[in-house]
Amino acid sequence: MVWTAVAGAVVTALLLALGPQLYDGDEIKDTVRDAVRDDSEIRHTVQFMDEGFDLILPAGFEMSDSRRRMLAAVTLDGGLEKQLTDVLGSAEPARPVVLNLRLTLEGRRNQPIFVDRISPVDIEREVPYSGTFIHIPPQISGSTVGMMFNLDERRPQARVPEKVDANDDEAVQRLGGMTDGHKPGALFFQDNTLTLKSAEEDALFIQAVATETAVSFRIRIDYRIGDRRGELVVDDAGDPFRVTPLNCVSRSRWAPDGELLASGMASYENVWSLKGDFSGLEEISDPRRFELGSPYC
Structure with a gap:
C-alpha cells in the first residue's frame, strides 16, 4: 500500500510538471516508466548452442x-547437463576451442x-586445460554464426565471420572444422548497427574462439538511449x-x-568418450x- 501511494504521488508530480508534453516524446514516457517501477533497460537471455557436450x-x-x-552411469536419454553438473560439482570446465x-x-x-x-571483458588467461576431457561430439552441424570473438587477440572485439579459404592450411587446421568453416574477419560494428526496440527481441549467434591460451571472459554490451x-x-x-x-600432441594428416x-592425437589426464552404441560414456584406457x-586435432 505504501509503495502504491508513493508511486501515485510520483506520477502525479510528473503529470503536473510535464503537462501536455507527457504524450509528445518517448523520453518522457521512459521517465514515467522509471518512476513507477524499477525495470532493466535491456532484458537478455543466454543459451549455449554447442550441439555436442565437450567439456575440458x-x-x-x-x-x-x-x-x-557416476560418469559410467551417465545416459544420453535426457538431463545430460544436470547429470554432468552432479558429477563435476563446483569444477569450472571450458569448451574446447569454440564456444557458441x-x-x-x-x-x-x-x-x-x-x-x-x-x-569480451574481465578476460583472464592461463595454460590450456589438460585435466579431464569429457568428449560427447556433435551429431549435427552448428548454428549460423553472426558474430565472432577472436580471444587470441590482446583486446578482442566483435568481428564479422568470414569463410575459411580451403587453401589456407593453417586456418583450416586451427579453425576450419571447429568453427564450421569460419574465421574472425573485419570489425562487426564498423559496418553494422544494432537497434533494440521496445518489446522486440533480437537474437545474436556469437562464436568465441581460443587457440593459444585458455580464456575466461564475460560479455559487455555498450549502448545509448x-x-x-x-x-x-552478460555471463x-x-x-x-x-x-x-x-x-x-599430433595433427591429422592427409x-x-x-x-x-x-x-x-590428444593428451589428457583422463578422457571419457561416447560409447560406440551411443548408450553412455566410457573411460579411455x-x-x-x-x-x-x-x-x-
Missing part, C-alpha cells in the same frame, strides 16, 4: 572412484536503444564463459588425394594418446 577441466582435477562410477552462444536482447524502453559495442550511455554485462549465471585450446594418413582426429 584443468590439470589436477580429482577423478575419484565415486566420480568414475545465442544471446537474445530485448529493449525495455519506448525510445530505441542503440548498441555501440559488444566485447538518447544522449545517455549505459552498459550491460553464465554469475560465472564467466570459458574456452580452451585442445591439448593436441594425402594429396584426400585420403586420411593419420588421425590426430590411454588418455595420454587419445585418437581425436579431425576436426579436433
Whole structure:
C-alpha cells in the first residue's frame, strides 16, 4: 500500500510538471516508466548452442572412484547437463576451442536503444586445460554464426565471420572444422548497427574462439538511449564463459588425394568418450594418446 501511494504521488508530480508534453516524446514516457517501477533497460537471455557436450577441466582435477562410477552411469536419454553438473560439482570446465552462444536482447524502453559495442571483458588467461576431457561430439552441424570473438587477440572485439579459404592450411587446421568453416574477419560494428526496440527481441549467434591460451571472459554490451550511455554485462549465471585450446600432441594428416594418413592425437589426464552404441560414456584406457582426429586435432 505504501509503495502504491508513493508511486501515485510520483506520477502525479510528473503529470503536473510535464503537462501536455507527457504524450509528445518517448523520453518522457521512459521517465514515467522509471518512476513507477524499477525495470532493466535491456532484458537478455543466454543459451549455449554447442550441439555436442565437450567439456575440458584443468590439470589436477580429482577423478575419484565415486566420480568414475557416476560418469559410467551417465545416459544420453535426457538431463545430460544436470547429470554432468552432479558429477563435476563446483569444477569450472571450458569448451574446447569454440564456444557458441545465442544471446537474445530485448529493449525495455519506448525510445530505441542503440548498441555501440559488444566485447569480451574481465578476460583472464592461463595454460590450456589438460585435466579431464569429457568428449560427447556433435551429431549435427552448428548454428549460423553472426558474430565472432577472436580471444587470441590482446583486446578482442566483435568481428564479422568470414569463410575459411580451403587453401589456407593453417586456418583450416586451427579453425576450419571447429568453427564450421569460419574465421574472425573485419570489425562487426564498423559496418553494422544494432537497434533494440521496445518489446522486440533480437537474437545474436556469437562464436568465441581460443587457440593459444585458455580464456575466461564475460560479455559487455555498450549502448545509448538518447544522449545517455549505459552498459550491460552478460555471463553464465554469475560465472564467466570459458574456452580452451585442445591439448593436441599430433595433427591429422592427409594425402594429396584426400585420403586420411593419420588421425590426430590428444593428451589428457583422463578422457571419457561416447560409447560406440551411443548408450553412455566410457573411460579411455590411454588418455595420454587419445585418437581425436579431425576436426579436433
